[in-house]
Amino acid sequence: MSSLSVTDYKFADLLSQAFFNVHNVLLQILKEALESSLIQLRDQVIGSTAYHRGMRYKRWGYTIRKWIQTPIGVLEHVRIPRVRSAHNEIRLFIDRFCRRSSEMEEILMEGYLWGLSSRRLSLLMKRIFKDSLSASSICKLKETVREKIESYRSRAISADIVGLVVDGVWIKFRNGGKGVILAALCITAQGQVVFLDWQVSDSESISAWLRLFRALLSRGMKIPEVIISDDTPGIKQAMAYAFGSEVKHQLCLWHVSQDMKRHLENRQQWNVRYFMRDYWEVFEALSKKELEKRLEQFVERWRKKEPEAINIFLSKKQNIIVYYDYDVKWRHRMRTTNLAEGFFKHLRTFIRRYPGWIDERQIDLTFGMYLLGMNAYKHNKNHRETPISITNANFNRIF
Secondary structure, eight states: OOOOOOOSOOHHHHHHHHHHHHHHHHHHHHHHHHHHHHHHHHHHHHTSOTTOOSOSSEEEEEEEEEEEEETTEEEEEEEEEEEEOSSSEEOSOSSTTOOBOHHHHHHHHHHHHTTOOHHHHHHHHHHHHSOOOOHHHHHHHHHHHHHHHHHHHTSOOOSOEEEEEEEEEEEEBTTSOEEEEEEEEEEETTSOEEEEEEEEESSOOHHHHHHHHHHHHHTTOOOOSEEEEOOOHHHHHHHHHHHOTTSEEEEOHHHHHHHHHHTOSOOOHHHHHHHHHHHHHHTTOSSHHHHHHHHHHHHHHHTTTOHHHHHHHHHTGGGTSGGGGSOTTTGGGGSSGGGGHHHHHHHHHHHTTSSOBOOHHHHHHHHHHHHHHHHHHHHOTTOOOOHHHHTTTOGGGTO
16 A cells, blocks of 8 residues: 655645635625624614604714724725714714724733733734734823723722722742732622722732722722731731721631641541531531530530640631621621632633733733723623633723
8 A cells, every 4th residue: 555645735824825815805895894884883873764854863974994904904995974963973983083903902902911012012913914003002002001990990989898808819020029919809788799909019018908908998988897808917907007996807717727727736638627627517507606606516526636726716716707797698708708719710810821920010900901801791791701711811892
């Protein structure tokens, strides 16, 4: 049998040639589809067919857009319908002077978040889309995004806050250093969860947490009834400085469990498993009276076997049962800092895409765009995309 011979052709070259052959046809199809959609939108706004009299809005011819950038090339001389009332022109779009598709902005912003300069982004656009984009246009896009994020971070906090959940997400910088994103979420009186703000710092120090708390207060946030956090010393002192000593402190049950686990004398797997099982069964109590009874039984059962772990438990006892004073329907959200477990999970997936961070400004931009994207997903009921796909930086749906 003869051996199978291989030609010198490349599939990638054949695919590129096929795309080149149909490129102009694709642009024409896209142009016709866009113009057809624009006409349908105009008729929908006017609410009548052509030559119909007595309507509030009238057709007012067309304006010619010389060029529009798309992922497959540049559309030329696109007809944009115009609409007028009795006194002035009616705008069909908020972004009246937009000259590129959302996908183009996605690529620009993702390249910027990866640390590319404006000059390199311009060269990248020319390489991929055969059309250049000036560095000034890229800079304007960056500033627009920053303004939207600052507006998001400066909005007034008017919710009736019961609990404030704070936690930190550690990150790495490209220069080898480390930092932490301090995040704050709240629980309203109705049991809803709302993300409030964040701060970037080099550690979970008192001053770092204090900056975050004061920023929240400056936006009109009322002093919460309880703060939910881990046992970081900086949080405790910052709480006292910012909110006073009357604010309750609920320790995260999971962090307490891990602290006790590190101090177990018998580290065999079966002993650790039984200890943690008994610990979490304590908090299955339906009432505070039942909780007190389970606490006593847990301490009595393990006092002699694991005295050091039980001493830690007793020293933090008053700060791990605070959440039982609140509504049984949603108090479970206050017992750990994992209130936003899904949020932090997807956030870590999102920031893991970057090999390291450049500076605080880049972190603020990236973090803000992630939050706005998640917010768009939350409020768009017709959008079926999952939060995980948003972590792929689909900035098209952020603003």
